[in-house]
Amino acid sequence: MNERWITPSSDADEKQESQFETWISGENVPFVSVEAKEAYKARATLIKDSIQLTKAPRRIPICPSAGFFPIQYAGVSMYDAMYDYDVLTQAWITYCKDFTPDAYNAPTTIVPGRVLDILDFKLCRWPGHGVSKQLEYQYVEKAYMQAEEYQDLIDDPTGFFMNVYLPRIFGSLKSLDKIPLLPPVNEIVCVPPALIPFGTEDVQTAFNHLAIAGEETMRWLTAVRRLNGTIMGKGYPAFSGGFTKAPFDVIGDTLRGTKEVLMDMYRHPDELIEACERITPFMIKSGVASCKAAGHIMPFIPLHKGADGFMSDEQFRTFYWPTLRKVIIGLVNEGLVPQLFAEGGYNQRLEVICDVPKGKVVWWFDLTDMSRAKETVGRVACIAGNVPLSLLCTGSPGDVKAYCKNLVEVAGRDGGFIFSTGAGMQGSKAENVRTMIDFSMDYGIYKSGDQ
Amino acid sequence: MSKELIDAMVNMREQQAIDLAKRMLDEGENPLKVLELCRKALEIVGKQFETGRYFLPELILSGEMLKKISKMAKPFMRQDVKENAVALGKVVIGSVKGDIHDIGKDIVVFLLDVNGFEVHDLGVDVSEQKFIEAINQVQPEVVGMSALLTTVFESLKRTIEAINETGLRDKVKIMIGGGAVDEKVKEYSGADAYGPDAVAAVKLAKAWAQMQT
Known part of the structure; x- marks a missing residue:
């Protein structure tokens, strides 16, 4: 059998365009007004332009990761949100109404x-x-x-x-x-x-x-x-829809566990690699199926065990990246845009993760140096991130503003950037979240962008 | 054989390291010397970690080798040696109230342990009261607190405040770590230091334990 998912298929561009068209049209969305429909399309287009790297959008899309913040903001307990679906949905409506990010996260977590x-x-x-x-x-x-x-x-x-x-x-x-x-x-x-x-x-x-x-x-x-x-x-469009994982994380997170999977790289290297390969088609298919069910183009892919410190560059290239890359190509071939959320630091990985088809994925960073990310990954992919949670939880609105200003200037330069947080915003102070969103929405307007 | 054992451990040849240690013990080598060699190897691995050549897998695997070899060496030790083993220092550690994650903390515990510390692991979801009781009882030089969730930064802060209130604060140094913990969270919580990884925790503990002796 020929090895699959090594290069993007010849119709990947066409498929992506068609997927975007459907998503941006909001065809099954019950819009409350014509203006709402236009606003939805405009916001989704900001995201599309940022991803495709063809032109800077009108302004930087502001898409923080809500995490469990809306629940805390609504003053209800996690228990109530998990057991009373009215409480859950009301918390989300309040959050979106009060903070108006460009895209929200459906509360599927x-x-x-x-x-x-x-x-x-x-x-x-x-x-x-x-x-x-x-x-x-x-x-x-x-x-x-x-x-x-x-x-x-x-x-x-x-x-x-x-x-x-x-x-x-x-x-x-x-x-x-x-x-x-x-x-x-x-x-x-x-x-x-x-x-x-x-x-x-x-x-x-x-x-x-x-x-x-x-x-x-x-x-x-x-x-x-x-x-x-x-x-x-x-x-307001959703920032992501659908879900899948890196095959190594499937094995490492909830099958073998952290300690064991890291030692398996020495004790059972061949089995570990083969298991990742065997899991790969499942991760592609479930990513495609879950996007289809959600009516979205961006499957959320949280990355865990490949972060800085967890393994060497060589181990990353041997054990983690080959099958993750296959998952990426498999999704890209269906016209989808993998939303790769690199939790922790990815400073040691910036070179290898550039090996993705141009304008086809989002690399969303947490503790990574965004200036270096922009210089490297930013040439081939939209980058997203990375307001630190430590800042949102313990800092002042002034600290937040200073961080966002620099982030917009460094990572937002010339487009190809989606403004977001480094992780789910639970624990953040509401005034910090408000400052972050309001300030960056104003400050992130591209002067030369098409108005 | 000494050099070979260190080499095997440092280069992650687990089986060879175990076989060599077994041979040395069987041939009558002093078990304390064998363990000393293992510690030397671990020190080298720790240095390689700091210089970015080695990462978590090597830290964990070399620690596991030491654990296996310690177990093999125990029957060869004289009872008085076993009882009189002096720890480098004492550490009380736990994940703070509200956080049940243990993997990061466990790796720190493991490394402190193999580096010669007497570690009192209070587990996860540890209340302020439990930390205080343990500090009173154990009288450690170092207290470690782990917090993965951003929602437990408050809990971290409250625990340190509670320790302040009991007057125990001057007797211990507090280090914190986990997920989104950084310098900012250190300032916020009132800890003495934060460590970005397990080796940093061992380094902090060593420096603090030395200060107190």
Whole structure:
């Protein structure tokens, strides 16, 4: 088989243009007025122009990452936001109304708490379930997959997730370990053996849990969709839609765990690389599917274990980057714009991550030197970022203004820049958020841009 | 063989390092000397980390090697040696109230431990009261606080204020670390220093422990 996802396909430009056209048109958005529709298109166009690097937009689009800030700003608890969908959507409406960023983040990261309860989710603790009702959900770091299981994952990722991983991370789905392997179901005589597990009480109970959790998810989704319609309908596009991950992070974050995956680079290098390769098509397909479901062009891709300090440049080039690059190309080939959120510092990676097709991705930085990022990555891709959370949480509006001024001047020069925060804004002082948005919206106007 | 053991550890040849240490112990080498060699190797790895040649994987893996070799060496040690081992200093550490993340803190604990500190790990979601009780009990030179979430900066600040109020503040040095923690958060919280990585934490602890002895 030819190696896939090495170079962008010949129709990638055309596909991107067509995806942008659909997204900017806001075809299914219930706009409240003609003006709102025009405002939506104008804001989405700011983002498009910044991404394609063909011309500076009229001004820099201001797209901070809301994180859980709207919940804190509304004065409600994380518990209420996860369990009462009206509270959640009201908090988002208030945030968007009071701060008016150019693009908002749909609250899809505020997952429905009841679903986690029903499924007895093990990967995190959430408000009222291991952490206080005021606080956000938090990941429980552990090796959920053992080193000797690499081969099982490589042989059959879907089977491994179904029979081994999901039963481990969902207490209510333990009996999924009885679900038969699927490729052997290919002859008349194979039908009864394949069905036996589905006749047992515990497997039926697991499916029942899934059905109830699915119904609850639909209630949440209905509320979130209605909310999206309300905000977009007033003229504000969503900053991202859809989600996927770097294959190395899939293995490192929630399968092997940080310590183990880092040591695997020495102890099980071949298996680690092969597992990343095997996961790659899944990450491309899920990125495409989730964008389609969200009606968006920019899948959010949070990057974790490839940051400065976690590995050397050589290790990054060997273990992390090849399959992430394939995911990027796979998404670009569908006309999508990967939104690569480089959490932590990426100062050591600036050279290697320039190897992406021009004008096709967003590199969103957190603690990276934006001046160096502009000189390097900025030549081939739109950069975004990076107002530090330490500043927004502990600084004064004056400090914030000074930082934003410099950021706009350095990173915003000649377009190709989306103004944002270094991470989700939870913990920020409201006056700092207001100063950041208002100041940068005024200060980020391109004097020579087409008005 | 001494040089070979250090070499194997520094160059991440885990199996070779284990085999060499085992051979040395079996052949009657002083277990304390074997451990001393391991520490030397770790020191070199730490330096390589500081100069940007090595990163977390090497820190963790070399620490794991030391742990395995320590375990092998234990049965060879005389009881009095085991009991009289003197720590470099004492550290009380934990993730502050509200934060249940432990990976960053655990890596710091691990490195402090393999570098010869007596570490009292209070775990995660540690209340002000628990920090104060532990400081009273352990009387450490150093207190470490971890905060990954930006929403617990307040908690960090409150914990340090609570320590101030008890009058224990002059007896300890406080270092903080994690995710978005930086100089600004250090100022805000009232800590003595922040460390951007685990090696920085070990360096801080070493310097402070030395000051007090």
